[in-house]
Amino acid sequence: MSGIARHLFGVLVLVLSAQAVFAQEPSVTVGSKKFTESVILGEILTQLAATTGAEVEHRSELGGTRILWSALKRGEIDLYPEYTGTISKEILQAGDAATINEIRDALKAEGMIVSEPLGFNNTYILGMKKDLAEKRGIRRISDLARHPDLRFGFSNEFLDREDGWPGLRRDYALPQRDVRGMDHDLAYRGLAAGSIDIVDLYSTDAEIEYYGLLALEDDRAHFPRYDSVIVYRDDLEGRAAEVVTAISALEHAITAADMIAMNAKAKVENVPESRIASEFLGRHLGMQTDRRDVGAWERFWIHTVEHLFLVAVSLAGAILIAIPLGVIAARFSRVGQAILGTVGIIQTIPALALLVFMIPLLGIGAAPAIVALFLYSLLPIVRNTYAGLHDIPRPIVESAIALGLSPSQRLRLIELPLAARSILAGIKTSAVINVGTATLGALIGTGGYGQPILTGIRLDDVGLIMQGALPAAGLALLCQAAFEIAERRFVSKGLRIKAG
Amino acid sequence: MLSSPVIELEQISKAFGATQALDRLDLHVEAGQTSVLIGPSGCGKSTLLRVLVGLIEPDGGTATFEGTTITPQSVHALRRRMGYVIQEGGLFPHLTATENVVLMARQLGWPEPKWRSRLGELAELTRLPTDALGRYPIELSGGQRQRVSLMRALMLDPHVLLMDEPLGALDPMIRFELQVELRAIFRRLGKTVLLVTHDLDEAGFFGDFIVLLRNGRIEQRGTLEELVNEPRNEFVRAFVNAQRSTVAPLREDPRP
Numbered sequence A: 001m002s003g004i005a006r007h008l009f010g011v012l013v014l015v016l017s018a019q020a021v022f023a024q025e026p027s028v029t030v031g032s033k034k035f036t037e038s039v040i041l042g043e044i045l046t047q048l049a050a051t052t053g054a055e056v057e058h059r060s061e062l063g064g065t066r067i068l069w070s071a072l073k074r075g076e077i078d079l080y081p082e083y084t085g086t087i088s089k090e091i092l093q094a095g096d097a098a099t100i101n102e103i104r105d106a107l108k109a110e111g112m113i114v115s116e117p118l119g120f121n122n123t124y125i126l127g128m129k130k131d132l133a134e135k136r137g138i139r140r141i142s143d144l145a146r147h148p149d150l151r152f153g154f155s156n157e158f159l160d161r162e163d164g165w166p167g168l169r170r171d172y173a174l175p176q177r178d179v180r181g182m183d184h185d186l187a188y189r190g191l192a193a194g195s196i197d198i199v200d201l202y203s204t205d206a207e208i209e210y211y212g213l214l215a216l217e218d219d220r221a222h223f224p225r226y227d228s229v230i231v232y233r234d235d236l237e238g239r240a241a242e243v244v245t246a247i248s249a250l251e252h253a254i255t256a257a258d259m260i261a262m263n264a265k266a267k268v269e270n271v272p273e274s275r276i277a278s279e280f281l282g283r284h285l286g287m288q289t290d291r292r293d294v295g296a297w298e299r300f301w302i303h304t305v306e307h308l309f310l311v312a313v314s315l316a317g318a319i320l321i322a323i324p325l326g327v328i329a330a331r332f333s334r335v336g337q338a339i340l341g342t343v344g345i346i347q348t349i350p351a352l353a354l355l356v357f358m359i360p361l362l363g364i365g366a367a368p369a370i371v372a373l374f375l376y377s378l379l380p381i382v383r384n385t386y387a388g389l390h391d392i393p394r395p396i397v398e399s400a401i402a403l404g405l406s407p408s409q410r411l412r413l414i415e416l417p418l419a420a421r422s423i424l425a426g427i428k429t430s431a432v433i434n435v436g437t438a439t440l441g442a443l444i445g446t447g448g449y450g451q452p453i454l455t456g457i458r459l460d461d462v463g464l465i466m467q468g469a470l471p472a473a474g475l476a477l478l479c480q481a482a483f484e485i486a487e488r489r490f491v492s493k494g495l496r497i498k499a500g
Numbered sequence B: 001m002l003s004s005p006v007i008e009l010e011q012i013s014k015a016f017g018a019t020q021a022l023d024r025l026d027l028h029v030e031a032g033q034t035s036v037l038i039g040p041s042g043c044g045k046s047t048l049l050r051v052l053v054g055l056i057e058p059d060g061g062t063a064t065f066e067g068t069t070i071t072p073q074s075v076h077a078l079r080r081r082m083g084y085v086i087q088e089g090g091l092f093p094h095l096t097a098t099e100n101v102v103l104m105a106r107q108l109g110w111p112e113p114k115w116r117s118r119l120g121e122l123a124e125l126t127r128l129p130t131d132a133l134g135r136y137p138i139e140l141s142g143g144q145r146q147r148v149s150l151m152r153a154l155m156l157d158p159h160v161l162l163m164d165e166p167l168g169a170l171d172p173m174i175r176f177e178l179q180v181e182l183r184a185i186f187r188r189l190g191k192t193v194l195l196v197t198h199d200l201d202e203a204g205f206f207g208d209f210i211v212l213l214r215n216g217r218i219e220q221r222g223t224l225e226e227l228v229n230e231p232r233n234e235f236v237r238a239f240v241n242a243q244r245s246t247v248a249p250l251r252e253d254p255r256p
């Protein structure tokens, strides 16, 4: 990263942390992963913690384990629901499944405390349609070895993790080659549509019942236990002891059947997680909790503000940095190639990977997302600034020199105005890409239009997906229109009229 | 009046890779003279003008402008005293004719009444219709563009005009008209002019002196009559004959 970019990076971080300070931070922050069960448990924890009078915020649907774990370590969240199997394999990277006591000790060294199990084991299992299983005579995972033609559709996390597909294939010597990675929720649709035969499931998934699936028996005990627990920072006991006491009410309090029922309520009946949580707390723990439902319009407004914030800040930063970079690239050809190469390489980093790289540096939320969007916005603007300046005919440039204009006068009065159309087109491209890419920010807790999309995919709710996708598309169109107006303002009429 | 050299080139050389564009060239131009550079394509005419304007730094030799050696440092100040006009005019397409002409004056802080009156003078001098002043270059005819280009070059009242095929892109009718007007303007203003053309006839029409170049060297410097009647070598004779055979006899000189 160049010196200038590093400075901007610093400024962004400053602005964002200043914001956090003025926002008066809530004393306890609960996190949850981007699947429904985690969101429900996060909501239960949030409402339970709030009964103590503490100010509690729920940062829900924050991507996967790595994101939650780094957020916890950085203190951006104080607690979140996790599973023992995930802790031992993903966080501790222990070869064999650790016992809960080993896990406790290991996490203690990291400053984290693990609760007693909440009462259910949500391990991975493989599922397939009952009728197909019957036809092929499949009941156990080991039976799959005899059916190499079956098509597998696994969640990306399952494909990657050691206790997922790589270990499973080894332990059962599975021969299947058609193995695709896809979103967990989309996998069910593929299964229903018949385009895949086997999916990975969580044993408390609501869909097992809903889609009439057979959960294949793990006859070689490959999958470790995934007992649901709460992980929290050890400083929470000092800061909010009542909260720690309150959440301990959940220990051994949730059965697998409870969890499946709650999952089904959310996914099949589309009941909001906050209501599911308050009903559970009322029914099982006799607790009256507050929940705040946000109306559709208010939610839309919040998402709009969040989205615009991400786009506006990252784009403004990119414009401020990229235009000078483009000018430098056009002026000094050696440095120019280096600049164009570097911003080009940034563009090839997958958006999600870039977001995740940012987390150890900047945590979760708007800061890493803005930096990532900023980096993505650089290339089109730098390249178009460079091209716009580079394409100015030589006689024009030489006339300007011969006229006696200084280099800075030339840049301001001749070169930038002549490159204006190209530069604007670059900014427009960046803005449109930016609006789309910003939806991914929801995975690291930025909110915005990505939030309803994420929730919609999770709940298989097309309407909800549209609540994010349509405004995002609308915003992209609005950007286009705004730039057409800007072109009239910034591009001289002498360049806009056609030769006649 | 005792004329002093405005432009002095001594042993100027410039190579582009293997091409010797200027080869130890010497040239003196006196104040108030119109000198015309002519020669086969690629002989170094444009390069010579670009050395004077400081667009190109020569490999060797010295170029002096009104007594000051042209260097990358000095040339910026000297440019105020030079007006440079190129074939297509080199007008800035995003500025109107007026904006093109007065750009530099405004940068130098001329008050509006001053640049407006100078603009009016120049429009009259070059006979540019007033309604053309508000138009963008793309909305002007080729002849109008050259008039605007000349106005721009004259705006700061330079001592010297450097013109690289100013009429090269115009059709013959307009070209003839502008030749006559240009020469009248040169005479009226008494500027020192260094002009490039491809056309010996035009060279004879404009030039007090004609400078015939080949391969970056001067083959002969003299009046048209001298070139025609006393060619210094076979190349000059061949060049003159090739050009003379294609055009009508020498045009009547309208000078009294």
Ligand SMILES: Nc1ncnc2c1ncn2[C@@H]1O[C@H](COP(=O)(O)OP(=O)(O)OP(=O)(O)O)[C@@H](O)[C@H]1O
Pocket (backbone or CB within 6 Å): B016, B019, B020, B021, B040, B041, B042, B043, B044, B045, B046, B047, B048
């Ligand atoms: N920037 C450059 N890079 C490389 N070679 C150049 C450059 N400028 C000029 N030359 C070469 O130098 C020689 C002289 O060029 P110059 O433009 O001065 O010729 P000219 O006499 O103006 O020709 P024309 O009548 O065609 O305009 C030519 O061979 C040309 O190809």
Ligand SMILES: [Mg+2]
Pocket (backbone or CB within 6 Å): B045, B046, B047, B164
């Ligand atoms: Mg030339």
